[in-house]
Every structure is written in C-alpha cells, then in structure tokens.
Amino acid sequence: MVKLSSRHRADPPQVTIHAAWLPGPLYFIQHLHGADGKRGRMRWMQTEMNGANQSVVTEFVLLGFHDHHDLEMVLFVLCLGIYSMNMLGNALLIGLNTLDPRLHTPMYFFLSNLALIDICGTSSFVPLMLVHFLETQSTISFPGCALQMCLTLALGSTECVLLATMACDRYMAICQPLHYSELMNWQMCMWMAAVTWGAGFANSLLQSNLTWSLPFCGHNIINHFFCEILAVLKLACGDISLNAVLLMAASTVLTLAPLLLIFLSYVFILTAILRVPSAAGQHKAFSTCSAHLTVVVIFYGTISFIYFKPKGKDLNLDKLLALFYGVVTPSLNPIIYSLRNAEVKAATIALLSGDLLSRKMSRFPVL
Numbered sequence: 001m002v003k004l005s006s007r008h009r010a011d012p013p014q015v016t017i018h019a020a021w022l023p024g025p026l027y028f029i030q031h032l033h034g035a036d037g038k039r040g041r042m043r044w045m046q047t048e049m050n051g052a053n054q055s056v057v058t059e060f061v062l063l064g065f066h067d068h069h070d071l072e073m074v075l076f077v078l079c080l081g082i083y084s085m086n087m088l089g090n091a092l093l094i095g096l097n098t099l100d101p102r103l104h105t106p107m108y109f110f111l112s113n114l115a116l117i118d119i120c121g122t123s124s125f126v127p128l129m130l131v132h133f134l135e136t137q138s139t140i141s142f143p144g145c146a147l148q149m150c151l152t153l154a155l156g157s158t159e160c161v162l163l164a165t166m167a168c169d170r171y172m173a174i175c176q177p178l179h180y181s182e183l184m185n186w187q188m189c190m191w192m193a194a195v196t197w198g199a200g201f202a203n204s205l206l207q208s209n210l211t212w213s214l215p216f217c218g219h220n221i222i223n224h225f226f227c228e229i230l231a232v233l234k235l236a237c238g239d240i241s242l243n244a245v246l247l248m249a250a251s252t253v254l255t256l257a258p259l260l261l262i263f264l265s266y267v268f269i270l271t272a273i274l275r276v277p278s279a280a281g282q283h284k285a286f287s288t289c290s291a292h293l294t295v296v297v298i299f300y301g302t303i304s305f306i307y308f309k310p311k312g313k314d315l316n317l318d319k320l321l322a323l324f325y326g327v328v329t330p331s332l333n334p335i336i337y338s339l340r341n342a343e344v345k346a347a348t349i350a351l352l353s354g355d356l357l358s359r360k361m362s363r364f365p366v367l
Helices: 025-031 069-099 104-123 126-133 142-175 186-212 229-233 241-274 281-310 316-339 342-353 353-361
Strands: 059-062 138-141
Touching: 025 229, 059 142, 069 104, 069 126, 069 316, 069 342, 104 126, 104 142, 104 186, 104 316, 126 138, 138 142, 142 186, 142 229, 142 241, 142 281, 186 229, 186 241, 241 281, 281 316, 316 342, 342 353
Parallel strands: none
Antiparallel strands: 059 138
16 A cells, blocks of 8 residues: 555545535535536546556545635634633533532433533544644545544534434423423433434444445545545545435434424424413423524524535635534534523532532542
8 A cells, every 4th residue: 555646646626515524415416416417426436446546545635724824824723712612611511410410400411412522523623623724734544534534423413313302301391391200210311312322323333334445546635624424435436326325314314304303392392382371481491492492503504504505616615614513513502501591500600619519529428
C-alpha cells in the first residue's frame, strides 16, 4: 500500500455538502439523479482501476476551508469558544442530574443522555478540526477517518431516536399522569435508553462496514472538514448502489419516523393541555415540555433549512451550515434547558452556592 502523491490526487469533486451527521432521504434523491433528472450512476463513481494508476488510498486530505485562511482563523476562535461552552454546559447538566435528587426523574435521565451525546458527538470531530484550522494541509489516516465517520454517524442517529423517546416521556407525563410513575419506572427508562443507543450504533456499524468494504484506489481529497459518510462515498471506486439504498432507508427510519412520532406526541400533548380548565394549569403543563419542544424545533429546523434551501455553487456556505448544525446546535441545549426549566435553575443555584455539594457530602459518614 502506498500513499498517493500530489500528482495522483485529483481535483476535489464539486459536490454540495449538507448535514453534518445524519443525511436525509431528499439528499440521496438529489444525488442519485443527474441535473436533467434522469436516474443513473453518479459521476463520482468513475475510477481509474482500468488505467495505469492502481494506487491504494491510505490517508485522506480534508479540504475544510483551506482556501480561506482568514476565515479559518475566525472559525478557530469561534469554534473553540463554542466547543468549550458545549463541554461545560452539557457536563453541568450531567453533574446536576447526578448530584441533585430532585432531578432523578425519567425526563432528566433522558436529558443526561442527550447531554452525553452532545459531548461525544462534538468531541468526535471538533478537536481535530481545530488543529486542522491551524495547518496548511489537513490529513487524516484511513483508520482515523473510519473511526470518526462511525462515531459521528452513530451519535447523530442516536440523537434523532432519543428526541422521539423524550417526546414519548412527555406524552406519558401529561396525557397519562395517573399511570406515569408505574409505566416510566427505572427499568423501562434503562430499556428505552438501551434501545435508543443500540439503534444508533447498529445503523452506524452497518453503514460503516458497507462503506469501508468498498475499494478506495484513486482520489483521496474529501471536500469537507471531517469524514462525513457521503463525502467519503464519493471517493469509492466500486458500486455504491447498495450503500445509497440502505442510507436512504436508514434516514427514513431514523429521521422521519422519529419526527412523525414527535409530531403525534405533541398533538396529543397540546390537546390535553387545552383541556385543562385554568390558564395557570395550562402554563404549568406546557412548561414541562417547552424546553424539549424548543430543542426539537432547532434540531429539525436546521436540518430542514439545509435540505430545502436553494442549491447553490458556494460550497463554503454549505460547509458553514454543516458546521453550525454540528457545533452550534449541541451547545444550545444546556442553555435552553437551564433558562426554561425552574428545577434546573434551582439545582444550578444550589451547586454554585455550595449547598448541593454540602448536602451530598453530609450523607457520607465522618471517619
């Protein structure tokens, strides 16, 4: 196996980059059809296998924003600050859930899972991306690219399913309050969390195995700032028809199906809230799910904007949108839950004042 020299590297494919984690069905439809709307093989499936150049790819070049060095410096500062805020905010949510007994409920259990996904998801590509912002040429090894793609795809898939799981929890709390404690016990919560994480990682392992079983023998330039699965597939030499079909199926199951479940849950939730006779009761009921609804709107709103915006030739704009989706959106979750949730605010105040830690330490015997 040899590394490709610069003369063997082709110009970067002029493709449109969309979602940072989980691609949607419309994305595949756009790329499985040519500009004239006829179905056919994609141009980027062409390879040099029949030619003289039989080199095998052992590393990839991540283009990122290297053609705009000043922009990279600005993005480095912004992404470093946002990433630090993301780590601190989500770690705070996990810590509060662990320390404060008032937060030992199913809703905050799932919120801790969401915070863990946001920490791991951004950490899977942001630190390396920050290093690449400071380099003139960014490369990543073949195994490193495979691991990065597997993690980002797994965590993105898991988050989609988790948001639907949290919506079901809110439905049970508001629409079935008398049976909530019985139905949403800790055994059920652990089972739902296991299914959520299992679905995300099962999808990732399947897609990653199919992707990396393909031959990569020609181009090694990824027109992205990390190893996103569609950007990697564009470099494969073999037939990717099966990959495209399974990716579309997975996107339907793990993106549209959870969204439909969330929509139906909130239809029943809003119906139940409107039946509450007093305005104060309606406000109290809605406040228990407003933070989750805000997160869902931002999450799927960003995806919808990326998919449905007019297709343009500015690839840097597409990558900036993907950067916002992958870096900024996860950092907003702890802010939303801390600002719109009285229990989280009370726990934060107790932690900052030292009361929470003192109460926790008082449970341990004095030697």
